[in-house]
Amino acid sequence: MTLFVNRIVLASGLVAGLGLFTAEASASTSREDGLACIEKFYNLDVAGGALEHEGDVLVGVGEGDPQKEVKLIASKLSIFIDYTVLDCDASDNANAIHVTQKDQLPQEYWDRDFIIYNKEWFKSKLQTDRSGLIFVLGHEFGHLVNNHDSFRKNLSRPQKELEADYSGACAVGQLGEDWHPLEALLTDIRSVPSPNYAPLEESLAWARRGYENCHGNDATGAIASGYEGIRVVYFPKEADSGVVETVLKNKSVQYEEGASAFEFASNGMTCTNDIDFTKVRDLAVALTQAGVKLYWINKALNELHVDHRITIEAEDGVQDRWLPLSVEQISCMNSCRWWTSEVDACAN
Ligand SMILES: [Zn+2]
Incomplete structure (x- = not known):
């Protein structure tokens, strides 16, 4: 049996795609359609499971304008996860796929992230509705950076969509677009009841919070960092692939380097409660959006007698205990204390 046939057998609507589906879309993009586009893009020989190469270039890979535009927007949003952008006629607008x-x-291809998009939709959005385009892309990246198809796959679909709406609105705010067109767009696409989406009011509330939390957080660091007077310490690790440094530099945060005892990637932060906690939160959100998996944020131990300090560091064995924090969980945190994904930071 070929891989292709296997997959169709498995499909049966069990695995939901994560795209943003407009209410009007009658036939929403299925995960299967998206995977078929990935196969086509790489010219996968589905019977043999082998890749066909032409020299160093994978057949079918082309850097069209939309690909460049997506990468430009993602870089402005400081999203540094490893992903591939490709066009897909089966997509109604854009979708995120984490291949498992x-x-x-x-x-x-396992554990790789893809953003697929419909070429016609993309071009028309680019010309007529940049804010909407940023929202949709921010929403799709939100599914990826919040690990909705991997570590946090057991979250309910409506909750995943709320988190993605937060990320989309954050993107719109971060790139300096207005709130009202976004509000109108959400009202349009979220007002038809659907089992996949939370009610409109909830979606608007999460989007509003994302927009406000991110508005003015210019990823280029044009605004004064606001971290003056805070000692930020980072323990560099090769496993971080330079992402933490890039985020700190983009936010114009002055930092010191410590010597790390671990070789695995940074996975948490510490704070002290004599500093403005929003600074800790903003940095945690920026790191998470950039693809750093933060599992915990903790108040520095009293016996260390440290003050005015934030650290970005690693702790052993956290993956066994918790899930990575989502952008939204972090955005709900309001004080320097012990936070993990076991604490419902967004509960009232
Ligand atoms: Zn979505």
Whole structure:
């Protein structure tokens, strides 16, 4: 049996795609359609499971304008996760796909992130509705950076969509677009009841919070960092691939480097409660959006007698205990204390 047939058998609507589906879309993009586009893009020989190369270039890979535009927007948003952008006629607008083992693609595609988009939709949005385009892309990246198809796959679909709406609105705010067109767009696409989406009011509330939290947080660091007087310490690790440094530099945060005892990636932060906690939160959100998986934020131990300090560091074995914090969980945190994904920071 070929891989292709296997996958169709597995499909049966069990695995939901994560795209942003407009209410009007009658036939929403299925995960299967998206995976078929990934296969086509790489010219996968589905029977043999092998990649066909032409020299160093994978057949079918082209850097069109939309790809460049997506990458430009993502870089302005300081999103540094590893992802591939490709066009897909089966997509109604844009979708995020995190390929897993279950998807029956060759192993080299497992755990890879894709943004797929409809070329016509993209071009028309780019010309007529930049804010809407940023929202949709921010929403889709939100699914990826919040690990909705991997570590946090058991979250309910409506909750994932709320988190993605937060991220989309954050993107719109971060790139300096107005709130009202976004509000109108959300009212349009979220007002038809659907089992996949929370009620409009909830979506608007999350989007509003995302927009406000991110508005003015210019990723280029044009605004004064606001971290003056706070000692920020980072323990560099090769496993971080330079992402933490990039985020700190983009936010114009002066920092010191410590010597790390671990070789695995940074996974948490500490704070002291004599500083404005929003600074800790903003940095945690920026790191998470950039693809750093933060599992905990903790108040520095009293016996260390430290003050005015933020650290970005690693702790052993956290993956066994918690899930990575989502952008939204972090955005609900309001004081320097012990935070993990076990604490419902967004509960009233
Ligand atoms: Zn979505």
